[in-house]
Amino acid sequence: xxxxxxxxxxxxxxxxxxxxxxxxxxxxxxxxxxxxxxxxxxxxxxxxxxxxxxxxxxxxxxxxxxxxxxxxxxxxxxxxxxxxxxxxxxxxxxxxxxxxxxxxxxxxxxxxxx
Amino acid sequence: xxxxxxxxxxxxxxxxxxxxxxxxxxxxxxxxxxxxxxxxxxxxxxxxxxxxxxxxxxxxxxxxxxxxxxxxxxxxxxxxxxxxxxxxxxxxxxxxxxxxxxxxxxxxxxxxxxxxxxxxxxxxxxxxxxxxxxxxxxxxxxxxxxxxxxxxxxxxxxxxxxxxxxxxxxxxxxxxxxxxxxxxxxxxxxxxxxxxxxxxxxxxxxxxxxxxxxxxxxxxxxxxxxxxxxxxxxxxxxxxxxxxxxxxxxxxxxxxxxxxxxxxxxxxxxxxxxxxxxxxxxxxxxxxxxxxxxxxxxxxxxxxxxxxxxxxxxxxxxxxxxxxxxxxxxxxxxxxxxxxxxxxxxxxxxxxxxxxxxxxxxxxxxxxxxxxxxxxxxxxxxxxxxxxxxxxxxxxxxxxxxxxxxxxxxxxxxxxxxxxxxxxxxxxxxxxxxxxxxxxxxxxxxxxxxxxxxxxxxxxxxxxxxxxxxxxxxxxxxxxxxxxxxxxxxxxxxxxxxxx
Ligand SMILES: [Zn+2]
Numbered sequence: 001x002x003x004x005x006x007x008x009x010x011x012x013x014x015x016x017x018x019x020x021x022x023x024x025x026x027x028x029x030x031x032x033x034x035x036x037x038x039x040x041x042x043x044x045x046x047x048x049x050x051x052x053x054x055x056x057x058x059x060x061x062x063x064x065x066x067x068x069x070x071x072x073x074x075x076x077x078x079x080x081x082x083x084x085x086x087x088x089x090x091x092x093x094x095x096x097x098x099x100x101x102x103x104x105x106x107x108x109x110x111x112x113x114x
Numbered sequence: 115x116x117x118x119x120x121x122x123x124x125x126x127x128x129x130x131x132x133x134x135x136x137x138x139x140x141x142x143x144x145x146x147x148x149x150x151x152x153x154x155x156x157x158x159x160x161x162x163x164x165x166x167x168x169x170x171x172x173x174x175x176x177x178x179x180x181x182x183x184x185x186x187x188x189x190x191x192x193x194x195x196x197x198x199x200x201x202x203x204x205x206x207x208x209x210x211x212x213x214x215x216x217x218x219x220x221x222x223x224x225x226x227x228x229x230x231x232x233x234x235x236x237x238x239x240x241x242x243x244x245x246x247x248x249x250x251x252x253x254x255x256x257x258x259x260x261x262x263x264x265x266x267x268x269x270x271x272x273x274x275x276x277x278x279x280x281x282x283x284x285x286x287x288x289x290x291x292x293x294x295x296x297x298x299x300x301x302x303x304x305x306x307x308x309x310x311x312x313x314x315x316x317x318x319x320x321x322x323x324x325x326x327x328x329x330x331x332x333x334x335x336x337x338x339x340x341x342x343x344x345x346x347x348x349x350x351x352x353x354x355x356x357x358x359x360x361x362x363x364x365x366x367x368x369x370x371x372x373x374x375x376x377x378x379x380x381x382x383x384x385x386x387x388x389x390x391x392x393x394x395x396x397x398x399x400x401x402x403x404x405x406x407x408x409x410x411x412x413x414x415x416x417x418x419x420x421x422x423x424x425x426x427x428x429x430x431x432x433x434x435x436x437x438x439x440x441x442x443x444x445x446x447x448x449x450x451x452x453x454x455x456x457x458x459x460x461x462x463x464x465x466x467x468x469x470x471x472x473x474x475x476x477x478x479x480x481x482x483x484x485x486x487x488x489x490x491x492x493x494x495x496x497x498x499x500x501x502x503x504x505x506x507x508x509x510x511x512x513x514x515x516x517x518x519x520x521x522x523x524x525x526x527x528x529x530x531x532x533x534x535x536x537x538x539x540x541x542x543x544x545x546x547x548x549x550x551x552x553x554x555x556x557x558x559x560x561x562x563x564x565x566x567x568x569x570x571x572x573x574x575x576x577x578x579x580x581x582x583x584x585x586x587x588x589x590x591x592x593x594x595x596x597x598x599x600x601x602x603x604x605x606x607x608x609x610x611x612x613x614x
Pocket of ligand 1: 148151152153164165166167168169170283
């Protein structure tokens with residue numbers, strides 16, 4: 001089962017670049033990165049090398065080897081439900097570029113969220 | 115803005131379409147601390163006072179899971195008849211929006227802690243519908259944004275936003291139903307009844323405040339319409355900001371009539387998030403839905419997996435309290451109530467109050483009588499729900515006790531209750547302050563009776579002539595003279611004795 005991270009390259013190990021320019025552009029948009037047209041080509045190529053390398057690992061792994069998400073084989077690490085001191089408003093806001101009325105002040109949220 | 119929206123007549127909607135519901139309920143747990151840090155989990159408070167490096171997403175901070183929250187999640191899953199995962203992980207849901215300072219929300223994705231359950235929901239007429247539960251997963255709440263500069267406080271038109279992260283990281287359980295088809299005309303009612311049943315369940319489990327008005331219980335209603343002619347599944351919308359049980363019903367109904375109008379005019383329903391407006395009862399478009407892939411979920415590397423042992427799960431199963439429907443069934447049997455009476459008590463939100471009053475010492479019929487008559491009238495007059503009346507079951511039980519002890523007449527008891535409702539204190543304090551006391555001193559009553567008889571000699575003569583029903587006038591006069599503080603039955607005895 002595992003996580004459905006759908007990266008095309010992991011499915012087809014053909015050696016042909018399989019992350020498209022459009023996919024890079026979409027990922028850049030999701031990550032709020034301004035990427036130029038030239039960079040799209042550059043990054044598509046570079047990312048493809050990375051994906052190919054990961055795919056090589058995937059090639060070795062067989063069905064009886066579960067995917068690793070954590071390096072340490074631990075489970076159930078819990079904390080007691082006991083309150084610990086917080087930072088306080090002043091300290092919490094001390095690193096903020098802008099604050100107002102005890103709150104973090106951030107630029108208008110982008111039009112796409114409206 | 116809503117006047118421009120075309121709506122189809124509800125009967126016509128039902129004639130042409132089958133509604134399909136899906137409900138997502140978010141419930142904030144009332145643990146002492148947040149999900150991944152030791153900051154206090156409190157409603158209200160000065161902004162950003164309950165924050166630390168972890169819930170502010172500062173570099174180098176690491177989350178640690180609140181064990182109590184996991185326990186609550188498992189108990190909720192068990193009460194919803196779910197399977198509990200043997201092993202599951204948290205995941206990062208990545209998005210850029212300032213309500214989460216980390217730029218991701220720690221949630222669960224395809225490995226929820228609980229899945230495949232059901233909840234039986236009782237409708238107003240007593241019909242029971244089984245709602246299948248897809249999953250219940252753990253996540254954290256977001257901060258609160260205040261949009262400044264926009265006219266409505268919504269994002270649209272705002273110049274900037276102000277963020278308070280007190281709520282960021284508060285433990286949240288998201289409970290998702292499977293698609294609920296086949297409810298037809300009753301879809302809005304089913305939606306309300308489901309959220310009501312879930313709220314009662316969560317309350318009984320004592321895991322949350324379940325206050326819709328404060329946002330500790332929130333419902334997103336997914337609605338789509340399937341044309342009866344083709345049976346094809348429709349495109350769904352997700353309505354948010356539904357902040358009361360009544361709104362759940364209204365929002366579903368509105369979406370049904372709106373979508374039907376869109377479809378019948380040849381249009382297409384847009385898959386989107388919609389915003390419910392309490393005052394107009396309508397919904398308006400919000401943002402377009404991202405696809406799950408756009409959130410680029412991946413396993414949270416900073417938190418190790420959760421693997422609840424079967425022993426732990428069974429131990430938690432043992433902590434489940436009597437659940438609302440079990441309680442109702444028991445009470446119905448013990449008090450010998452008909453289905454109809456039980457349903458009326460449940461619909462009036464009276465059952466739990468009556469049970470609590472009985473637990474505080476009253477007899478079931480006495481408790482019932484107070485809550486369904488006098489107190490129900492008071493709630494009605496004030497326009498509040500019965501449970502919101504400012505009187506506790508224990509106080510009602512005390513009033514009943516005073517009546518049974520002969521310290522208050524029924525009339526005085528109502529006055530004592532009025533005093534409690536007016537915020538004058540406990541029943542005993544009201545009795546003291548208002549000087550509410552039954553006049554039980556016979557000599558005082560005899561004196562009052564004699565005065566009344568002397569004032570109405572013709573009535574006195576009638577009584578002496580054997581017209582016993584005429585005594586009522588004298589009793590009334592005595593009650594008036596003693597400001598209702600006399601025991602009417604005793605006064606009547608004295609009147610008859612004096613005239614014999
Ligand atoms: Zn914190």
